[in-house]
Every structure is written in C-alpha cells, then in structure tokens.
Amino acid sequence: MENDKKPVPTPKNLTDRIWDLFASVKLAVVIFSFIALTSIVGTILEQNAEPEKNIKILVKMFHVSHDTAHSVYGVLERLGFSDMYHAWWFVSLLLLFAANLIICSLDRLPRVWKLVREPIRPMSADLIEKTSIKRSIALKGKPAQAKELVQAALREIGFKPKEAAAEEAAGTQLYAETGNYSRLGVYITHLSILVILAGAIIGLFFGFNAFLNLPEGETSSVAYKDRGKEIPLGFDLRCDNFEVAYYNDSDMPKAYKSWLSVYKNGKKVKEQTIVVNDPLTFEGITFYQSSFGLVPNGQDRGIIILRVKSAAGQSQDIQAKVGDTFTIPGTAVQGRIADFSPALSLDQAGKPFTYDEHLKNPAVFIEFSGTGQTTTGWILKRYPQTWNLPSGDRVEFLDYWGIEYTGMQVRKDPGVGIVYLGCIIMAVGLFMSFFMSHRRIWVSVSEDKGGSKIIVGASAHRNRASFEHKVDKLVAILSAGPKGGNK
Amino acid sequence: MNSSVFFGWSTIAYFLAMILYIGHLAFKNKPVGSAATAVTMGGFAFQTMALLLRWKEFAEIGNMGILRGVPLTNLYESLIFFVWCLILSYLVIEFKYRTKSFGAFITPIAGLVLAFIDISGMSKNIQPLVPALQSNWLLAHVMMSFIAYAMFAVSFSTGLMYLITATDDRKDPAYIFWTVMVSVFVIVLAAMGFDYLTFKLSIKGQEDLIKSYLFRASFRSSSFGVSAMSFAVAAAFTFAVWRFAGGLKKIINSFDISAEILDEITYKSIAMGFPIFTLGGLIFGAIWADQAWGKYWTWDPKETWSLITWFFYAFYLHSRLMRGWKGKKVAMVAVIGFVAVIFTYLGVNLLLSGLHSYGSE
Ligand code: HEM
Numbered sequence: 001m002e003n004d005k006k007p008v009p010t011p012k013n014l015t016d017r018i019w020d021l022f023a024s025v026k027l028a029v030v031i032f033s034f035i036a037l038t039s040i041v042g043t044i045l046e047q048n049a050e051p052e053k054n055i056k057i058l059v060k061m062f063h064v065s066h067d068t069a070h071s072v073y074g075v076l077e078r079l080g081f082s083d084m085y086h087a088w089w090f091v092s093l094l095l096l097f098a099a100n101l102i103i104c105s106l107d108r109l110p111r112v113w114k115l116v117r118e119p120i121r122p123m124s125a126d127l128i129e130k131t132s133i134k135r136s137i138a139l140k141g142k143p144a145q146a147k148e149l150v151q152a153a154l155r156e157i158g159f160k161p162k163e164a165a166a167e168e169a170a171g172t173q174l175y176a177e178t179g180n181y182s183r184l185g186v187y188i189t190h191l192s193i194l195v196i197l198a199g200a201i202i203g204l205f206f207g208f209n210a211f212l213n214l215p216e217g218e219t220s221s222v223a224y225k226d227r228g229k230e231i232p233l234g235f236d237l238r239c240d241n242f243e244v245a246y247y248n249d250s251d252m253p254k255a256y257k258s259w260l261s262v263y264k265n266g267k268k269v270k271e272q273t274i275v276v277n278d279p280l281t282f283e284g285i286t287f288y289q290s291s292f293g294l295v296p297n298g299q300d301r302g303i304i305i306l307r308v309k310s311a312a313g314q315s316q317d318i319q320a321k322v323g324d325t326f327t328i329p330g331t332a333v334q335g336r337i338a339d340f341s342p343a344l345s346l347d348q349a350g351k352p353f354t355y356d357e358h359l360k361n362p363a364v365f366i367e368f369s370g371t372g373q374t375t376t377g378w379i380l381k382r383y384p385q386t387w388n389l390p391s392g393d394r395v396e397f398l399d400y401w402g403i404e405y406t407g408m409q410v411r412k413d414p415g416v417g418i419v420y421l422g423c424i425i426m427a428v429g430l431f432m433s434f435f436m437s438h439r440r441i442w443v444s445v446s447e448d449k450g451g452s453k454i455i456v457g458a459s460a461h462r463n464r465a466s467f468e469h470k471v472d473k474l475v476a477i478l479s480a481g482p483k484g485g486n487k
Numbered sequence: 488m489n490s491s492v493f494f495g496w497s498t499i500a501y502f503l504a505m506i507l508y509i510g511h512l513a514f515k516n517k518p519v520g521s522a523a524t525a526v527t528m529g530g531f532a533f534q535t536m537a538l539l540l541r542w543k544e545f546a547e548i549g550n551m552g553i554l555r556g557v558p559l560t561n562l563y564e565s566l567i568f569f570v571w572c573l574i575l576s577y578l579v580i581e582f583k584y585r586t587k588s589f590g591a592f593i594t595p596i597a598g599l600v601l602a603f604i605d606i607s608g609m610s611k612n613i614q615p616l617v618p619a620l621q622s623n624w625l626l627a628h629v630m631m632s633f634i635a636y637a638m639f640a641v642s643f644s645t646g647l648m649y650l651i652t653a654t655d656d657r658k659d660p661a662y663i664f665w666t667v668m669v670s671v672f673v674i675v676l677a678a679m680g681f682d683y684l685t686f687k688l689s690i691k692g693q694e695d696l697i698k699s700y701l702f703r704a705s706f707r708s709s710s711f712g713v714s715a716m717s718f719a720v721a722a723a724f725t726f727a728v729w730r731f732a733g734g735l736k737k738i739i740n741s742f743d744i745s746a747e748i749l750d751e752i753t754y755k756s757i758a759m760g761f762p763i764f765t766l767g768g769l770i771f772g773a774i775w776a777d778q779a780w781g782k783y784w785t786w787d788p789k790e791t792w793s794l795i796t797w798f799f800y801a802f803y804l805h806s807r808l809m810r811g812w813k814g815k816k817v818a819m820v821a822v823i824g825f826v827a828v829i830f831t832y833l834g835v836n837l838l839l840s841g842l843h844s845y846g847s848e
Binding site for chain 1: 618621622759765778779782783784786788791798801805806809
C-alpha cells in the first residue's frame, strides 16, 4: 500500500497542487468526517419539520430556555440544517467527495493497471530472498525429477506454473500468479459509488415522488406532489376495492390490499392487486401501497354488499344502504338493514358499541320479518359464524364498499436501475477487495550435493497469512516426495 | 420444549465458561482451558437450538412460512441473535489463532446481555409481522446487519486491548482516549443500573426505561445535589481509571497474545464486517425500502446512522493507508466505529425517537 507524502523536490504549479490535494487519501478522510458529523446533526433535528418541533427538541436536549433554542434554531435554519441533505453545502460535500474519488483513482490506476496486465516474470535469486514469504528445502532426487514434483505441487495449490532457465547456476525457475485482477477490486468499489451517485442524480432530475389517495370506485389520471401540485400519469388508475386483512381475532393488520385497474383511452389494459412490498408498475410509474383511510364525510357513499342464500340454496347478491330492505330469495323473509357499525365490540354488560371509526370490524344490524315473528341480530363481516340465521337461511356480509381510500406512493425513477447496477458493482468490488488477492510465487530448483535445492519465494498483496498457509502446504507436499515415498 | 428453556441453559453455560476462561488465564491450566471451550460450545449449541425453535414458533404463529417468519423483529430477538453471532466469531478466532485469551472478555458480554434481557423484563412475546416487514429481504437484511455488528464488536474489543497494550504514558492522547472510553462505558452502564433500581416500579418496559427515565436517578435527577454528586463521582471515577489503568497492560501482556495479532484481528474483523454490512445493511436495506415504500433512500435517522457507521469504517480502512496512522490512531478509529454501531442499533430507536415524539416534559 502506498502512502501519501511524496518528496517534493521541484516546485509545483497550482494545477498540480490541486490534483495532488484531490488525489490524497487524507482529503478523503477529512471528507468522511465532515459528511458523518454533519449527518449526525441532520438526524437529531427533524428534517422538513415545523420550526416549533425542532425548537422543542433543542430545549429537550440542552435544557436551555425556549428563547435561546429559538435563536439557535434560527442560525441552524439559515445554515440549511432544516433540510440539510438538500442544502447547497451538503450537496457540494458530496460532489467534492466524488471529485476526490475520481481523481484519487485516476492518479493510481495506471500503476495498478501495469501490475495487473504485466505478466509475472522470473526473478533473480537475490530478489527471491527479499519476498515476504520464503521457504527452502532440500530434496534427494535430481533437479529434473524435483522440477516435476514442484510443478505438480504448484498445480495442486491452484497455480499454473511457467518455466524459465534460472539466470545464475544451472537450474530452472518455476513461477506463477493468480488473482492479478483482484488488485482492481478497490477501483471497482470506488467506481460503484460514482455509479450510485449518478443514478441518484438521474432520479432527482428525471423522476418524481408523489402520492395518490384514491377512494374505492374512483379513477384518477394524476398524482400529487407534496404541495398539492398535480402530476399527469398519462393513463387512468381506478381503485376497484381496498381491504385490510387482520391476524385471526386481533386488530393487528396482516395485509393492506388494493385492487387496481389501469385504463388507457377508456380501455382496461391492466389489472393487479397490490400489497405492501408488492407494487404495480405501468409505463415506468410505480404505485406502492402505503396507507389507507376513510373518505371524509363519506358515510352516505358506503354500500353494503351482501350475499343472501335461502335454506333451499337459492342465492342472490345485494347492494344496499342503511335503511334498505331485501328479501331472501324464494322465501317471504324480509330483512331491513337497521344499523351499521364500522368496528363493533361488546362492552362489559354485553351491549354492542362502536370502538373505532375505521373499518376494523364492520357489522350490520338486520331486522328480519315476514314469517310472523321478528328476529334481529348483528352480522359481522369478519366472523362468518354470525352469518347463519336460525331459519337455516344465510346472510353473508361480503363488503362494505366505497368509503375507504387506498393511499399510494407514486414514483417514477429512471435512475433506480443505475443505482441497482451500482450496488451490484459494489458487491463485486468489495468481494474482490477483501476476499481475493494477487498472489505470486517463484520456485527455483537447482542441483545441490547430489540432490536438489528448492527455494520458494512468494508474495500476496493482501491476506498474506492465508497465502503463507498455502505455501506451507506446498512445502509439505514437496517434503513428502512423490506419492509419499522418497524420504 | 420451548425456546426460552434453551436460552436459559445457554445463559448459564456462558457464565460458567466465563469463570473457566478467567481461571484459565490465571492458572494457565490446560484442562481448565479445554473445559472452557467445551462449555462455550455447549452453550452455543443450546442457543442454536433455541433460535431454531423460536424461528419455528414464530413462523407458525403468523403462519408466514419459514423465510418470512424470521424471529428478528424486536429488541429481544435481535440481542439474542447478536450474542449468537458474537460467540460464533469468538469460537472461530479461538480456533484460528489458537488463543483462549479473549474468552474471558467475550463470554461475560454474552452472559451479561442474556441476563440483562431476563432482568429487564424485556417483552419476549412473539408479535406477528406488520405488513411492511413481510418481505424476503428482511431475512437477509437484518441477519447480515447483525453478523456485521458482531464482527465490529470483535474489532472493538481487540482494538481496545491493542490500545491498552500499546500505551502507558498518561499524557499520550491514545491512553487518555481509551481510559476515558472505558470509564464512560462503565459510568453509563452503572447509571442505567441505578435508574433501573430507582424506578423499577414505574418502568413499563425496556424502551420506557430509556425513553423516559434515562439518567433520571443520577445526572438528570430533579434534585440539583444528586445531579452534581453524580457528575463529581463520574469525574472522580474517570480520573481514577486514568491514573491507575496502566496496570491493565500487565495483565494483557501476560496473555499469550501480541499487539500485532490484536491489530490483525481488528483489521480482519472489519475487513469481514465492512462488505457484509455494505451488502446486507445498506444495499439490502435500500432494496427493501424501495419495494416497500418506493424510495431506496430517505435520509431517515436509522438509514443516516447506518451511513455514518459505514463512513466511520471506511475512514478506518483508509486511515491505515496514511503515514503515521498505523497502530494506535487506527485502533482508536475502530473503537469509535463501534460506538456508532451501538448508536445505530439502539440509540436511534430509543433516544432519537424519544426526542422526536411529543409528550413528556
Ligand atoms: C465511502 C466511500 C469509499 C469506500 C466505501 C471505499 C472503499 C475502499 C476499500 C474497501 C478499500 C480497500 C481498503 C483496504 O485495502 O483495506 C479502499 C482503498 C482505497 N481507497 Fe477507498 N473508498 C471510498 C472512498 C475513497 C475516496 C474518496 C478516496 C479518495 C482519495 C479513496 C481512496 C482509496 C485509496 C487510495 C485506496 C487504497 C488503494 C490501494 O490499496 O491500492 N477511497 N477504498
């Protein structure tokens, strides 16, 4: 690894100095610190919030008076901390960071590229002595025999050895390398950061983030930005239905579901159900399930959907409102929907009451008449056991429709693919940087006292220890001789 | 058999292992060392069983399927998984570097965290997943984040041990750094212990303790006397540590472990943790956010703190490249990095969300 300070004998001009500044890791470390420290402030102050909220936070944190907090906040706000991740200085910091990354990499790449591309060459004996991993062993066999042994052993530990006549004494040198490309890992990692930044910028300029609250049964051709600004979609989106599913008997939501249809020039072109984590995409615009709610003053829009079945098996679907009556098909029984509750529960005395305005446990109260006596009862959508009537007829409560809206995040981001690409590149780069290394090995084989002398020199640009184990394995294979014999 | 029984056994095993490891350090007795390793492995096996059982219980309750029903959705579950990762990394180091010296440091952390969970009465209930958490990315994201956190925890302790062995001059900034650091850790834990004892009756749960009662029994006490006393005691304690902690160096030097190995393990665990954190913590987190909310990055405090942590460790990796930064300075960066991890993991949920909510005061 290199370090940053180079001896500077000749005076440099300004461009060179700026280049050197941006090529230094020192600047990088300074920028890391700045981004980290300023971001901390941004997580303490709530971003894009009402000033009063952040003043309260300051009061809470530092136990100062409201007035002091107010003036401190005034200063912070002028510095852009109330929306700091979009403040000019934070964006400049990111750009500086990118420039640092680009220039630093460009500065070093040529040297590294040479190391990657230039094939390994045989090395003189005294240089082998200087490598970081050295071993030497004496073998009994003749050099020619030993050479074959070494070749096999090198192959066994994953190298493809080349051969050269040694410069000095009679003998040969075998040498090999693996993982030379792993030296590029760092640069690939750095490149990936730039790719991600580029993707983010494209998204910022050519995409949008908006939302759309769409009531059941309604259609929209626009979405809305933060301040109510309309964004045309280029097609129509209709919410056919919305529902919340709950875990068994609890009010713990299990899934939010919207049934959506896309219309283009009046024709239905797509139909899909979305849930959280599973959005709908059409023409580059994606709709994410994000919230839901009740249409304000929407009670008179609500439609109760029932399926009534007679004991004899005749069935009919009915849409009704509170106050309406219906007949069970094939019988004289009449039902009148007398009451509705969005969330029915029983109090301690067993008396029904409504505990929430949201549709947590919708129920209708129906009075049945026509067979002489009148029966009444609550029928609950989430509890099918309440659907059976004593007479053997059945009233299924299918839906209460039309008063809920589905809240969707609407996004168009042509940069997101590039961001993902950058993430993949980063994963590859980090893997190459940390889990691979450029390993080189030279083995010289020469005649010595009737046997052979073998000198091994090796180096790895990272994880030297684990390469050392490999080299020891090589030595062990050689010492064991051909097929365990030759001791 | 339910998972908490196995968790109980593993807690006991880790405490027993701690005693054995300390005995091994003190007497250098080989059978004691082997017993320590065996007990740790036993505890690890129990904990693995417990985790698998809890996973099964969890997946069945929400009938969500094995991949989605990952029991990593609350503080209790994540602390347990953190301990599991920590012990696993410790065992790997013990076998790789053939040293048992860390055992005496790591097993008490494991035992304490598990005991803390029990004492604090943290909610162990299984909560079914809310819709946003029903994603296959959750498994990869949370699991990899915690594996990385465990790696960073290892680098924190080896970095700290490195500083202890490498400094003895009381005026050396690195010496001041680590003594103050250790003091602050001890003081914060002790102060929280006091809070717990004082407000035991009114605390509703783990989060409530930190959100509403943090340091109320000491530094933030409504009585000025108590609060002033606390600061004085804390300062005196820090001073005493600074004055006398040099003795720790002798203890660590008596271990069969050198400063170079400590430095190497610090680097290695960050070099493992960094890519895992990048991929699992940041990238998978962004993909999940993208699918769930349509925004891969929103600068919310949790995301931002993950990014801050990431920058700290990028700082560490690059500061090794600078002249004069090898050794002590780099070790300090590793130690600070873990403070950022703790804040990302606990502080954001407990402190910042408390700050951002209305009510109290
Ligand atoms: C947050 C952004 C960055 C990340 C994630 C990152 C990542 C990395 C990684 C993983 C390494 C390998 C470290 C090791 O060998 O232990 C590395 C090395 C390096 N980085 Fe960065 N880097 C970032 C920003 C920068 C910047 C802004 C510069 C500009 C000066 C820079 C300059 C270098 C240099 C010079 C090396 C050493 C290359 C070598 O060993 O040949 N990095 N970086």
